[in-house]
Amino acid sequence: MFEARLVASATLKKVLEAIKDLLTDASFDCSDVGIQLQAMDNSHVSLVSLILRSDGFDKYRCDRNLTMGMNLASLTKIIKCANNDDTVTIKAQDDADTVTFMFESKKHDKISDYEMKLMNLDQEHLGIPETAFSCKIKMPSVEFARICRDLSQFGDSVMISCTKEGVKFSAAGDIGSANIKLTQTTNFDKEEESVIIDMQEPVTLTFACQYLNSFTKATPLSVQVQLSMSANVPLVVEYQIPDLGHIRYYLAPKIEDDEN
């Protein structure tokens, strides 16, 4: 059987918020490693990669690898029935076609369980190569979300340019053009507010705002976000989930000649 317990359902709620805009359905792969999800978004443009490590759970048991296909709208309805401080336990029998979510209030006077049918989803196994990147930018996740939101007012695309001077986000359109420049901060007191730029080689790439804005739905999961870029390979937007894992989004750059 499979059983995984988290003492606070809040994290699970945030994880769901972070993927449900991009995915209608999702296959969660459960194994000794933890719970993993890799999937192209609905429009097959971006890619979501999620890992919740087994050691991050308060209890974790997985006798046999299993894949749980879930409709995320249904899952969202169920998770919303939990209070943020409820303990949540996910259970499934081996080869079962249902999964059970159990929520327990801190005082143990309210116990609810929700059973959901699993789906058989086409498994698209995606090889994601681990590569070295020309530029890595760490910054406050709310800052990144704000930049994406602000720039999407100006056009459909954001150009991200990373040089030794810092990182510049740009957009242009009918109403005008916008540039937002960030420089590395030397604020070591508040690590969560710092901007850290690791540039091996300057890179300038352009991305569709729409997807970046979907990625920023993960903002509540982590105070910092890391952007990794190299020429001609997908951008990686990574949010660490404290003590539990991470969620990564991959988005291929727009081809520059297409930019009209």
Next chain:
Amino acid sequence: MFEARLVASATLKKVLEAIKDLLTDASFDCSDVGIQLQAMDNSHVSLVSLILRSDGFDKYRCDRNLTMGMNLASLTKIIKCANNDDTVTIKAQDDADTVTFMFESKKHDKISDYEMKLMNLDQEHLGIPETAFSCKIKMPSVEFARICRDLSQFGDSVMISCTKEGVKFSAAGDIGSANIKLTQTTNFDKEEESVIIDMQEPVTLTFACQYLNSFTKATPLSVQVQLSMSANVPLVVEYQIPDLGHIRYYLAPKIEDDEN
């Protein structure tokens, strides 16, 4: 003449919120006892019973019994013109076809009055027998509201099952099934948070979510709600209105054979 005064109109606003989803028009019976209302809801499925006792008013005078038929949409518009801490006075002449609402600010620097036409409504006098119930459940009213809201995600009906183990609320539908179990709490410190179950005989009954959700509009009136159930008789959902009276909702159970 008839005259009734409350030092805070907030209660009156909440009472109105608690009935206007169910009733388009309402006949308020005024007598020495106080202001009473008994009516089937618009769809003639559930029943609302309201009493605002005369001794709960800050001033109450009723020379002659009278019935005031009001359109609740109009009444709502008028009551919304009062600030929550305004003193409200309801006045009607004997045999008058209008009622007057007077709102006074605490500092007496603003006095408004609103006159509304009364309606002649068909009086359906409903005998509600006082019966003993197999199970009475007292619980926080917000908890009950939350349970009704959560379970209505899963289906049109909620099954309430009261046994010596506690009370269980269940629903099932396309996306899955849900069970919420509450056990009696022994938390005597915070009476308003406690769950108290008085079970003479176990009962399991099924009700339409839609009406339960309408009943929970009374939640702001009281921190606790009481559910009373016996086999084959209507559920009673009761909210005490502190120092003033109560509102009770009656809803017949669904016939079990109908459950497909």
Next chain:
DNA sequence: TTACGCTGCA
């Protein structure tokens, strides 16, 4: 037009 859910504020 009404009811519900959400976000922002206290």
Next chain:
DNA sequence: TGCAGCGTAA
């Protein structure tokens, strides 16, 4: 953390 007001969706 809880409420109230706003915006949306039926």
